[in-house]
Amino acid sequence: GQQLNQSPQSMFIQEGEDVSMNCTSSSIFNTWLWYKQDPGEGPVLLIALYKAGELTSNGRLTAQFGTTRKDSFLNISASIPSDVGIYFCAGPHPSGTYKYIFGTGTRLKVLA
Amino acid sequence: ETGVTQTPRHLVMGMTNKKSLKCEQHLGHNAMYWYKQSAKKPLELMFVYSLEERVENNSVPSRFSPECPNSSHLFLHLHTLQPEDSALYLCASSQDFEGDTQYFGPGTRLTVL
Numbered sequence: 001g002q003q004l005n006q007s008p009q010s011m012f013i014q015e016g017e018d019v020s021m022n023c024t025s026s027s028i029f030n031t032w033l034w035y036k037q038d039p040g041e042g043p044v045l046l047i048a049l050y051k052a053g054e055l056t057s058n059g060r061l062t063a064q065f066g067t068t069r070k071d072s073f074l075n076i077s078a079s080i081p082s083d084v085g086i087y088f089c090a091g092p093h094p095s096g097t098y099k100y101i102f103g104t105g106t107r108l109k110v111l112a
Numbered sequence: 113e114t115g116v117t118q119t120p121r122h123l124v125m126g127m128t129n130k131k132s133l134k135c136e137q138h139l140g141h142n143a144m145y146w147y148k149q150s151a152k153k154p155l156e157l158m159f160v161y162s163l164e165e166r167v168e169n170n171s172v173p174s175r176f177s178p179e180c181p182n183s184s185h186l187f188l189h190l191h192t193l194q195p196e197d198s199a200l201y202l203c204a205s206s207q208d209f210e211g212d213t214q215y216f217g218p219g220t221r222l223t224v225l
Contacts, residue, residue, distance in 0.1 A: 003154075004154075033213060035216075040200075040218075040219070040221065041218050041219065042116075042118075042202050042203075042204075042216035042217050042218045042219045043155075043202070043216045044216070045213060045214075045215060045216075048213055088155075099157060099160075099168070100155075100157065100214060101154075102154045102155040103154065104154055105154075
C-alpha cells in the first residue's frame with residue numbers, strides 16, 4: 001500500500017545544531033503536512049505545504065514541498081532541548097482526500 | 113493549548129470490561145476522526161465522521177464502536193478488547209473531511225490486560 005518513508009529514522013544531535021529530515025513517496029502528493037509529537041501527546045501541526053516548490057517557515061522550522069511532488073523536507077535551525085520528539089510527515093492519500101497517510105516518523109533527541 | 117480534547121488520558125481495562133473514550137473539538141469543524149497509534153507503526157485511520165455521519169470504517173473490528181452525537185463530540189465505545197488493542201488512540205478534527213488539515217487531540221493511552 002501507499003507509504004511515506006522518512007529519513008533518518010532517528011537522530012541524536014547537540015543543542016544548537018541544525019537538523020534536516022525528509023519524507024518521500026512513490027506517488028504524487030498535492031499537500032504535505034509536518035507534525036511533531038511529544039511523548040504521550042497527540043501530533044501537533046507544524047507546517048502545511050500546498051504547492052510544489054513552496055518553502056514555508058514557522059520560527060526555526062522551514063519546510064519545502066519538493067518540485068517532483070513526491071518528497072518534502074523539514075529543517076530545524078539551532079536546535080534546542082524542547083525540539084525533542086517525533087516528527088511525522090503526512091498527506092492526503094492519492095485515492096481519497098480525507099484519508100491521510102502518515103510517515104514512519106523521525107525521532108529527534110537533542111543533547112544539551 | 114489545543115482545540116481538541118480527549119478523556120481519559122490514560123485507561124487500563126480488562127478484556128471483559130466496557131469503556132468509552134471521549135473526544136471534543138472546540139474548533140467548529142465538521143469532520144472528526146479516530147486513529148490508532150501502536151508502537152513503531154504509522155498512525156492507522158479507524159473511523160471518519162462528517163456532519164455526524166460515518167463516512168469511513170477502515171476495517172475496524174466490531175469491538176470498537178464509534179458514536180458521533182453532534183459535530184463537536186466523538187466517542188469510541190470499547191468492549192471485549194484484546195491485549196493487542198493496547199495503543200494510543202487519537203482523535204482529530206478538520207473543517208471538512210475532503211482534504212482539510214487535521215488537528216489532533218492529546219490521545220488516550222489504552223492498556224488492555
